[in-house]
Amino acid sequence: HDCSAFSMIGQTLADQDGSFTVDEERAKRVDVAVEYVGTRKDCCILSEQQVNPGHLFGVDNFFGTADVVIIYDDGSIEIVDYKDGVSPVEAKENLQMISYAFGEIEGLHESNSVHLTIVQPKLVMFGKPVVSTWKTTVGDLRYNWLPIFQEAINQANSDNPSYTPGEEQCKYCPHKGACTALLENTMKSSGISFQNLSCLLYTSPSPRDLSTSR
Numbered sequence: 001h002d003c004s005a006f007s008m009i010g011q012t013l014a015d016q017d018g019s020f021t022v023d024e025e026r027a028k029r030v031d032v033a034v035e036y037v038g039t040r041k042d043c044c045i046l047s048e049q050q051v052n053p054g055h056l057f058g059v060d061n062f063f064g065t066a067d068v069v070i071i072y073d074d075g076s077i078e079i080v081d082y083k084d085g086v087s088p089v090e091a092k093e094n095l096q097m098i099s100y101a102f103g104e105i106e107g108l109h110e111s112n113s114v115h116l117t118i119v120q121p122k123l124v125m126f127g128k129p130v131v132s133t134w135k136t137t138v139g140d141l142r143y144n145w146l147p148i149f150q151e152a153i154n155q156a157n158s159d160n161p162s163y164t165p166g167e168e169q170c171k172y173c174p175h176k177g178a179c180t181a182l183l184e185n186t187m188k189s190s191g192i193s194f195q196n197l198s199c200l201l202y203t204s205p206s207p208r209d210l211s212t213s214r
Contacts, residue, residue, distance in 0.1 A: 051103025110139030
């Protein structure tokens with residue numbers, strides 16, 4: 001295939017953890033996503049598409065890069081994200097994918113379909129489907145999900161934010177090792193309490209100071 005990942009074997013690429021060299025096994029996995037995208041018809045396919053949903057919320061620090069954005073001739077769109085890990089990632093109501101979709105739905109009719117697809121090749125080792133898709137509509141995202149994101153952004157920009165620590169939302173936070181809110185939540189879940197945690201950890205950082213990465 002002209003777009004086959006096998007043409008990248010031996011190349012060293014940068015990622016969020018530093019760099020890696022593409023080997024045959026990685027190329028095989030990536031080719032699963034390439035082949036999936038290649039089956040899409042009557043559409044325009046955009047790779048490494050910059051998305052900027054921040055303008056919907058009045059902020060300029062809410063943006064990202066979608067692996068693939070597919071715009072179909074019927075007005076529907078599909079966001080495709082490749083995951084190389086073994087921990088299953090669900091496409092249904094996936095907040096990362098929804099945020100990408102926010103960056104692409106401007107000007108679309110409320111009834112237009114939005115497909116959020118995750119391709120995760122390593123799941124084949126556990127006998128699970130490697131492609132999962134959640135289908136929703138522009139209207140659902142605007143009226144049901146946009147308010148949820150707006151409230152979260154308002155909290156993040158507040159001088160006195162409400163912290164909601166937990167395993168899922170704090171999994172990739174670079175400050176979780178020094179967060180009193182997370183420790184207090186963990187202790188509470190374990191039935192343990194401390195009168196004063198200030199001697200153990202720093203004060204929970206402001207959400208405005210947190211940096212995130214995929």
